[in-house]
Amino acid sequence: MTNLATPSLIPERRARSQAWWNAVNAWLLLLPAAVLLVAFTHWPILATIRHSLFITKRNGNEVFVGADSYQAMGGDPIFWKALVNNFWFALGTIPTSIALALIMAVWVNRNMRGRGFLRLAYFTPTVLPMIAVANIWLFFYTPDYGALDQLRGLFGLGGWNWLGDPSTVMGCLIVMVIWKEAGFFMIFYLAALQQLSPDLDEAASIEGASRWYTFRRITFPLLMPTTLFVAINAVINSFKLVDHLVIMTKGGPNNASTLLLYYIYEVAFTFQDSSYAATLTVVLLMLLSAIALIKFGYLDRRIHYQ
Amino acid sequence: MRGRTYAAEAIAAWLLALIWLAPLAYAFWSALHPAAYATSFSLSAPWTLENFARAWKQAPFARYYLNTVVLVTLILFGQLVLSTLAAYAFARFKFKGSGIAFALVLLQLMIMPDVLIVENYRAIAMLGLLDTIPAIALPYMASAFGIFLLRQTFKSVPQELVEAARVEGAGPLVILWRVYVPLARPTYVAFGLVSVSYHWNNFLWPLIVTNSVEARPLTVGLAVFGAPETGVDWSVITAATVMTMAPLLIAFLLFQRQFVQSFMRAGIR
Numbered sequence: 001m002t003n004l005a006t007p008s009l010i011p012e013r014r015a016r017s018q019a020w021w022n023a024v025n026a027w028l029l030l031l032p033a034a035v036l037l038v039a040f041t042h043w044p045i046l047a048t049i050r051h052s053l054f055i056t057k058r059n060g061n062e063v064f065v066g067a068d069s070y071q072a073m074g075g076d077p078i079f080w081k082a083l084v085n086n087f088w089f090a091l092g093t094i095p096t097s098i099a100l101a102l103i104m105a106v107w108v109n110r111n112m113r114g115r116g117f118l119r120l121a122y123f124t125p126t127v128l129p130m131i132a133v134a135n136i137w138l139f140f141y142t143p144d145y146g147a148l149d150q151l152r153g154l155f156g157l158g159g160w161n162w163l164g165d166p167s168t169v170m171g172c173l174i175v176m177v178i179w180k181e182a183g184f185f186m187i188f189y190l191a192a193l194q195q196l197s198p199d200l201d202e203a204a205s206i207e208g209a210s211r212w213y214t215f216r217r218i219t220f221p222l223l224m225p226t227t228l229f230v231a232i233n234a235v236i237n238s239f240k241l242v243d244h245l246v247i248m249t250k251g252g253p254n255n256a257s258t259l260l261l262y263y264i265y266e267v268a269f270t271f272q273d274s275s276y277a278a279t280l281t282v283v284l285l286m287l288l289s290a291i292a293l294i295k296f297g298y299l300d301r302r303i304h305y306q
Numbered sequence: 307m308r309g310r311t312y313a314a315e316a317i318a319a320w321l322l323a324l325i326w327l328a329p330l331a332y333a334f335w336s337a338l339h340p341a342a343y344a345t346s347f348s349l350s351a352p353w354t355l356e357n358f359a360r361a362w363k364q365a366p367f368a369r370y371y372l373n374t375v376v377l378v379t380l381i382l383f384g385q386l387v388l389s390t391l392a393a394y395a396f397a398r399f400k401f402k403g404s405g406i407a408f409a410l411v412l413l414q415l416m417i418m419p420d421v422l423i424v425e426n427y428r429a430i431a432m433l434g435l436l437d438t439i440p441a442i443a444l445p446y447m448a449s450a451f452g453i454f455l456l457r458q459t460f461k462s463v464p465q466e467l468v469e470a471a472r473v474e475g476a477g478p479l480v481i482l483w484r485v486y487v488p489l490a491r492p493t494y495v496a497f498g499l500v501s502v503s504y505h506w507n508n509f510l511w512p513l514i515v516t517n518s519v520e521a522r523p524l525t526v527g528l529a530v531f532g533a534p535e536t537g538v539d540w541s542v543i544t545a546a547t548v549m550t551m552a553p554l555l556i557a558f559l560l561f562q563r564q565f566v567q568s569f570m571r572a573g574i575r
Contacts, residue, residue, distance in 0.1 A: 019400070025478055026399035030407065033392040036448035041414045044425035051425075100322075107319040112312075114320070120562060121323035124330065127558045127565065128551050129507035131525045135532050135547045136333045139540060147332070179326065184569070191570040240420050243509040247529055261421065261510075268424045269514060277424045284421055292416040 045285060051278035069279040079280065081255045082263040085170065089259060090238040092174035093181065098230055100182040102223070105189030106215070123183040130180065134244035137176045138163075141248075163249055166256035173248070173257055177241065185230045192226040193219075232295050239284060260284055333551075336544040357545035361531070364542065366519050367549060370527035373439060377512075377523055378505050381443045385501055386494065389452030394482050396453070397460035398468075414450035423514055430515055441515045442523065446505065452497050455571075459493040460486050496568030499561075506554055524550045 052069055054062045073079050108119045125133065140147040144159035152160065162172050196219065204214040242262040245251055251258035251266065258266075261284065268277035337358065343351040361367065395401075396408055419426055426445050435441040463486055471481045487494075509525040516522045522530070528550045532543045558565050 022399045023401035026395040026401040026404065029391040029395035029399075033388040033411075033448040033453065034407070036388070036444070037411060037414060037450070039429060040419050040426055040445040040448070041417060041422065042410065044422040044429070045417065047425045047428075048422065104319075104322070107315065112316055112319060116562075118319055118323045119566065120559075121326045123566060124555075124558070125326065126569070127503050127507075127554050128330075129509065129525050129528075129554075131507075131509045131529055132333075132547045132551045133329075135528070135543060136329050139332065139336070139544075140329070179329065183326070187566060187569045190566075236416065240418065243525075246509070246513065247532065265423060265510065265514070268427070274424055274428070281421070281424060285417060288416050288421065292413075295416070 048278045048281045048285065051275055052282045055275045069276055072276070073279050073283070078255050078258065078263060079283075082258045082260045083283075085255075085257065086239065086259050088170060089174065089177075090235060092170070093177045093238060094231060094234045096174075097178045097182040098185055098227065098234065100178065101185030101230070102189050102220075102227075104182065104186040105193055106219075108186070109190055109193045122186055125180045125182075126184040126187075128180070130241070130243035131247060133176065133180055134247040137172075137244075138248055141172050163257075164253050166253050169249060169253065169257045173244065176244065181234070181237070185234070188226050188230050189223065192223050196222055232291060235291055236288065239287060260287075333544050333548055336541050337548045339541065341539050341541040357541045358549065361542045361546040361549065365527060365531045365546070367524075367527065367546070369519055370522060370524045371553075373521060374506060374523040374525075377439050377442055378502050380439065381446050381505050382498060382501050384443065384447035385449045385452050386498075388448050389456050389497075390482070390487065392448075392453045393456030393460055394478075394486060396457045397463075398478075411450045411453055414448075415454070419445035420511060423511060426511075427514055435515075437516050437518055437521050439521055442508075442512045442521070445511070449501070452501070455493055455497055456490060459490045463489050493571070495564065496571040499565055499568040503554055503565075 053064060053066055055065050055069065056062055104118075104122045108115055108122065112118065141162035143149060143161045143164070146162070148162060149159045152158070160168070162168050200218055200222075201214060204218055209217075239259075239261060242259055242265065245257060245259065245262045249257045251262055260280065264277050264280045264284065267273050267280060338353055338355070339351045340354055340356070392411070396404060396411075422445075430436055430441045430444065433441075433444075435444070467485050467489075468481055471485050476484065507525065508523075509529070512523050512526050513529065516526060519527075528546055531546050
């Protein structure tokens with residue numbers, strides 16, 4: 001009996017201990033990264049949610065207040081202003097920079113003279129620090145002797161405080177961010193264009209289709225997954241991009257250029273109100289999670305695991 | 307007909323390129339001319355390096371450079387080691403909970419440490435690391451992006467090579483070091499370029515956790531330097547701005563193709 005049983009038992013036991021060893025090895029390999037990921041991503045997410053339900057008294061005691069902070073947030077005009085601003089910021093930057101990126105990619109993908117130079121010119125802003133970009137663009141928007149006002153001067157127009165006027169400040173920042181981001185998105189379109197078969201273009205031109213028609217009916221639809229991918233990354237970016245506000249506007253004038261993350265930074269580190277900052281962060285986390293759900297629900301089909 | 311549209315498009319492409327380069331050209335113009343010419347463009351304006359000398363004297367830029375280089379190196383080294391180990395676990399080991407663990411890693415692609423500044427500040431303060439370079443680096447050391455990128459690369463390593471190494475008696479770590487890492491070199495270069503440029507440019511988090519010259523990277527140093535209340539003139543600010551961008555800009559001009567390709571490789575995830 002035992003003689004019969006051993007041959008079938010040993011491989012099974014060996015397989016089981018093999019699996020156990022695999023798991024131990026894998027978790028040991030994961031451990032260093034896991035510790036840091038938990039410490040600086042997962043734990044902070046949970047702690048943010050918890051802190052949004054408490055307030056810290058002057059003596060350091062935490063008091064549970066439930067949804068009170070959320071109620072206060074609902075009545076905070078600056079929060080709503082930041083949220084609306086973030087919406088306009090996204091709407092102002094994303095479609096334009098994506099359209100520009102696509103045009104740039106089509107141009108630099110073609111055998112155009114000076115293609116290398118064009119690619120370089122479009123992409124360069126991408127590698128610059130946002131803080132340096134803000135410094136440079138600050139000059140363009142400076143009243144009276146900035147580049148824009150010098151241009152206005154040529155037409156006999158007076159100086160304008162571009163960043164100091166609530167009606168123009170957001171537009172100015174949007175233009176600057178489009179300049180910074182379009183070249184980055186171009187890269188993804190360029191990669192996608194290079195994967196398209198040249199036969200399609202050829203066939204279309206043999207059929208006598210115009211270039212615009214070919215682009216509109218063949219190229220653009222084929223690039224749709226890239227457009228979605230770029231759009232989602234752009235939306236995430238529009239919630240994270242606040243460096244320039246520190247230098248250019250500090251959210252002003254009159255909160256006309258405050259974005260959500262900048263408001264969180266201000267509440268936490270200027271006004272020292274970390275529990276309200278936690279409440280605001282929960283809103284940002286919810287927005288990012290919503291985008292994540294769209295991304296994985298919609299775009300995962302594009303990711304091919306080998 | 308096609309010839310004409312091509313020509314029109316070429317002109318438009320060049321025009322856009324010139325507009326795109328104009329802000330940079332301005333920065334260089336202003337940095338390389340005396341303050342009197344900072345806002346008036348005249349071909350007869352004399353060239354000078356004095357703005358750089360003055361910027362260099364007015365703020366400890368040498369220290370900022372050193373801090374930034376140390377910071378970027380520290381982050382990259384940490385990311386490479388941690389991502390390699392984690393990616394290897396995900397790519398080559400079957401274990402219970404690997405799916406959930408991987409999803410928890412990917413979460414960081416959406417919710418980056420940049421968003422969690424308040425709680426991360428609390429953690430760094432608790433560790434007693436405020437105003438140090440490791441404080442800037444720590445939240446970024448485990449990179450979901452790096453883990454994902456390397457996992458994809460490791461999965462494409464031929465199983466025969468791994469088997470051959472195993473037959474020769476190599477353990478898991480030796481196989482990782484001898485087989486996987488060398489084959490993934492292009493991915494390491496791509497990830498390295500993206501990581502270095504990201505952290506060279508990063509601003510908000512370093513601004514929050516540093517407040518002394520000893521820990522400040524270039525970007526924060528530049529922001530402190532360029533604040534209007536310091537009363538520094540435009541030419542000197544643009545000189546400092548150029549100094550902050552220069553290393554990456556030069557690297558980019560030298561390794562343009564690698565940069566573009568690594569952004570391409572890194573972007574398609």
